[in-house]
Structures are given as structure tokens and as C-alpha cells.
Amino acid sequence: MKKVNKRNRKLLSPAESLSQDDDDTTFDAILVTRSELGVDEEMKKDAKDALEQELHVEDVRGELFVGNLRGLSFANYKVDQADLRARVDAQDKKIASLEVKNASLEDRVSSLTSSLDAYKLLRNRFISTFKRDKLANATEVDRRIIAEGNGWAHGGDAIVDAELYQGMGGRRDPIAFKKLYGMSPGDVRMISHQPTIDILNVHAAVIASQDKIGIARFYTLFAEFVNLFRESGEGYDDSYLNGDATDVTRAYWSFLNCIKDEVTN
Template identity: 45%
Template sequence: MCLENWDEREYYERLPFYWRSPAQNDVIMGGGVGRDMTFVLTELLNKHKKSKEILTIDEDDITCEAMLITDTIVGEEDRMKEVAKDAFLEELEKDELEAEHVRDDVFVGNRRGLRLAEMKAMLDAHESKFSFLQGHVKELEDNDKALTARVSTLSLAVYEYKQIRRRFISSFKVTKLPEAVEQSDHDLVREGNLVAHGGDAVVDALLYEGIGGRRDIYAFQQLYGLHPADVVKISHHETLNLLNLHAGIRADTRRTGSEEFYQRFAAFILAFQVSSQDTDYLLGNSVNTTRTAYEAVLDCQKYKE
């Protein structure tokens, strides 16, 4: 389109436009503008002497956005379009066209159109910030879940440690203060011995964490069948009890575990891992591979005759 051959009415009849809603009679004219149109708008700006900023056109500046907002009637679609075109032409005669940078883009239009461009830029910025905050909230939720699981694990460790310390005091009474011994002291010593000499998958798994933690993971897996990092994620009591049962039998120095027990325990570990360590295998009356393997371990003979 050349400036010398430009027909104003024909030009505006070809412009894309739309209106916001029947409730708001604002009509918005907008769209991408080609290089020739940019020169036309620049001429209009020079004519009206109201722009805040003169556009500089170089070889890379091919398009900008032109936005014009005015009022029109609400009625039949064809009538609205016809009146809107006249309203656009009338708006241009009010000497209110301006050019403005909004963030990294250039916009040309009347003040109401530029305000819409500014609002859109603000909305884009808020949406970007909202997306960032959503990601941050998700990260915080994941951290909260991890910390909750950690607290649960540490709570179990504290309980087991208390049993050991209770055994220490009650053992002192049994050996040094026999006249003060109560039945509860014998019970505490027996329970403490089970904790100290039996398996405790959760607490033992914590021994492999952090600087200075144990590195003999193979020994742990021989006892519990799983990696320490996997065990600390488990809070399912039935699963932990089965791991502890295996560790106790495996470490028993007086008796030897049966081959059947070890084979069935290995089958349970395999099924548990295949299920991505899903601990819901005992819920309801459902039949699944992990549950079948779990019950098979409990039902078999644990020690050799």
C-alpha cells in the first residue's frame, strides 16, 4: 500500500475489528500492521502532533500493533459494523493518536487503546508471576510431604531408642537393685532385648544417611532385602514387621532360617518392588501378587528343624 494511492475509507473497511461485549459499548480495532501501514500511521501522527514518541523504522521493524477504541451502538451486526467504521474515522479526527512502548512492543492508537495494551501487558506479567508461584507452591507441597514422612520415620526411631534406654535402667535395677525390681522391669528388659538384637529396618536405614553414615549397604540388603533409601520411605507397619522378621532370623546365631522362608521372602521383595513398593496390597479383600507373597511368608516354617 503506497501513501500516495491510499484511500482512507477503503483502508478502514479492510481493517480487522471487533467489539468487547454488548454490556460495554467499546469497540476495539486492532491487529498486526504491515510496513506500509506503519508509514501511514506515522504520517497521521505527524499530522495530529499529539504522539508522545515518534516511531523509528529500520529494516528489522516490520510490524507494530495499532489499537483504536471508541463507542458505537448495540444492535444488528451489520449496522454495528457500519457505525463502528464511521466511529473509527471520527475517532481519528480527534487528534488523539499516540505511539507508545509497552514493555518490548510498540503500540499506536488513541489513549483508550493504549490503556488496553498496558492492561494486557500487566495481565501477561501477572500470569507469568502466577505460573511461577504455582510451581513454587508445588515445590513447597513436595517438601512438606517429604518432611512429614521424615518426621514419621524419626518418631519411630525415637520410640525404639526409648525402649533401649528403658532396658538400660531396668537392667541396672535387676543386677544392682534387686530389692527394687518390679515385673515391669523384666518386661522392659525383654522388650529392649528384642529391639537391640532383632531387626529394625527404619532405624537401621537411618544409619546410612549423611556424612559419616554407614556404607556397607550390601549388609543392610542381606538383612532387610531392600536398599536403605527405599526403607526410609516406608511407614507401612506390616511391611516393616516382615522386613524385621527376616532380619531377626537372618542374624540369629542360635538357629538357622529355613530355605522355604528365605525363598518366600525373596518372592515377596520381588513382588513389592514390581508394584513400585505399593503398600496398599493388604487393603480390602483384593487378591494381588504382593499380598499372596506376603501371606506365604507368614504361613511357612521360619527355622530349620
């Protein structure tokens, strides 16, 4: 087998190779031919012809390959496979993100009514019912809110729920809100980043549900995401899905990817 001088990319003869022991460059040789099925002698001739074809040198991701033109196309298969794996991983992340967004939107749309006041009543009832069923600290006001209608909101809506805490007649139980969404109403009102809002809504839907049960890791990963998000940049930096991955980015995907395994019905 001949050597290749990596500096000038030419094939060296055996004599030249011996004189350049200091440049001990090795390579993979790939020679490929296409042959019709037939008698052995004809197939051997095709193989021999391939060996006599002009050889070329090519770098494939830092590895040196030598071969005829058909053979070098096979060397690129490694690159094609790596690119395909990267594309599949990217698609998996996109699908997971879309599934969470879809679940969040379904919860919100299913609860909407034609009247904003009626919808706010549903949202009030969602928080008060959570206090009664999960926190066991519902007040007389909560019980009155629950009794004011038959409609039920089954999912989270961080944006609208945060608005319920504004004004003189607003709710006065921010601790219950923070249990649901991991943040205070005031902090949520500063957020307009939809992927983040979707995450908050999914957490609220699970923790308030009578049917869905979140495993401990579900709540741990959510808390890690919220804490890192709160401390990012000057506070709640929502650029974590743009550019290079950060700790917030990794925490986001860890929580997102755990939902299908860490939540049971």
C-alpha cells in the first residue's frame, strides 16, 4: 500500500515512502467498481480495472481517504450518517416542544368561553379548587368562588391567572399561584416568551390534576428550570433557545423530555 504525503496530497512510491519516515501518514483506501454478474474471469477483470483507475486523495472530517471516484463517494457516507443523526435529534426536540405547546393550547382553548368575565371566573375557580383539593387551605372566599358555577378549568393559564392578582379586588393568595406556576404573579406578567409559558402551564395542569400524577423528578426538573431561568441574564432572560446552549437551555429540554415518562394517569 502506498503512502500519501499529507502536505501536497500526492501518492508516493515505495522508495519515496521509505525516505520520508518522519511523515508516517496512513490512510484508508477505498476502491469500488460496478460489475455485472457473470463468469469469475469477467468479474476479476472488472476488479482489476478498478485497481488501475486514477486514484484521488480526499479529507473526510480530518481522516485521509484514497480511492477511485466511486470509492470516495462511500467515504462520505460517514458524514451523511452523522448529519442524518443530527437532523433526527433536532426533529425529536422540535416534536417534543410542539407536543408541550399543543397540550398547553388545548388546555387553554378547552376552557375558553365567549365571555371574558366567565373565563376569569373559571380561572379563579381553578386556583381556589387547587387550594381546596391539593393545599387543603381553601378560605370561605375560595369556597364561594367554587360554588358560583359548574364550569371547571382543568389546565394552566399562567398569563390570565396572573392578571387575577391585580387591582383592589384581585386575589390575595400569591403562594397558591407560585405553587402552580413556580413564580409570583408579578414575575409571570413580565414574561411573553411562549415556550416558557407553555412549560408553566403544563406544570400547573399536572400539579392541580386529580387524574395526572407527576413523579418526583418531574417537579425537581421544573424547579431547576425555574431557578436557572430566574437567575439568567438580568433575570428571566428568554433567549435561552437562541444561539449556544446554556444551563437554562439544558434545564428546559430536560424538563420537556421528562414529561412523557414522569407523568402518569
